[in-house]
Amino acid sequence: MLTDVVLYTLIGYLSGSVLYSLLYVKMFKLSDIRINSRDHNPGVANAFKNGGFACGTFTLVGDFFKAFLPVYLYLHLTSHSLSSIGAALVMVAPVIGHIYPLFHDFKGGKGITSSFGSLAAILPIWQPIAFLAILFLFFSCILVIKPNYYRTLVTYIVFLPCILTLNINVSVGTGALLIASAIIVRLLTSKEHKEEFSMEPIWKR
Numbered sequence: 113m114l115t116d117v118v119l120y121t122l123i124g125y126l127s128g129s130v131l132y133s134l135l136y137v138k139m140f141k142l143s144d145i146r147i148n149s150r151d152h153n154p155g156v157a158n159a160f161k162n163g164g165f166a167c168g169t170f171t172l173v174g175d176f177f178k179a180f181l182p183v184y185l186y187l188h189l190t191s192h193s194l195s196s197i198g199a200a201l202v203m204v205a206p207v208i209g210h211i212y213p214l215f216h217d218f219k220g221g222k223g224i225t226s227s228f229g230s231l232a233a234i235l236p237i238w239q240p241i242a243f244l245a246i247l248f249l250f251f252s253c254i255l256v257i258k259p260n261y262y263r264t265l266v267t268y269i270v271f272l273p274c275i276l277t278l279n280i281n282v283s284v285g286t287g288a289l290l291i292a293s294a295i296i297v298r299l300l301t302s303k304e305h306k307e308e309f310s311m312e313p314i315w316k317r
């Protein structure tokens with residue numbers, strides 16, 4: 113059992129370490145999508161903005177499935193279920209890989225897309241991914257937080273207590289807590305230029 117956890121955690125980390133936006137840029141000899149951006153993030157937003165539709169789609173699919181697949185395979189190819197606490201480590205590994213990638217001097221992205229990939233792999237346990245999506249929508253459309261940096265930070269911070277209130281098993285809860293914590297640490301240690309925080313309810317716009 114321990115061997116499987118270690119193996120899939122390692123596979124997840126290595127898979128997460130592949131930054132698909134940078135892979136696309138390398139394959140098609142484009143200019144780096146991080147350069148002309150505020151946050152220099154090798155994520156989906158900059159891939160669409162600076163690399164175009166194909167680059168954005170490639171990054172979205174790649175960054176999502178690089179997290180989805182290791183978790184999904186762990187759950188379906190080994191005899192372990194989500195009731196094993198090792199599942200929490202397997203869930204967070206691709207997100208850590210994306211944030212601190214082995215193949216890119218440990219300088220990666222924020223982990224948003226990979227967090228959705230990892231949480232999608234545990235379906236039909238739907239509560240964590242549904243709560244995360246609802247929080248993103250809430251802070252984007254109802255209580256509008258700007259800029260993106262703070263919207264993401266607040267979303268994952270609020271996600272933490274939400275997870276604790278969910279009636280889900282301990283390993284899934286721990287995995288979701290680890291994912292949110294990794295992203296919060298990444299954001300809080302980010303040196304990107306931050307615009308002023310603003311929060312405006314939709315009914316005051």
Ligand SMILES: O=P(O)(O)OC[C@H](O)CO
Nearest residue numbers: 155156157221222223224
């Ligand atoms: O968190 P990432 O690195 O997957 O990037 C996602 C979005 O591009 C952030 O705006």
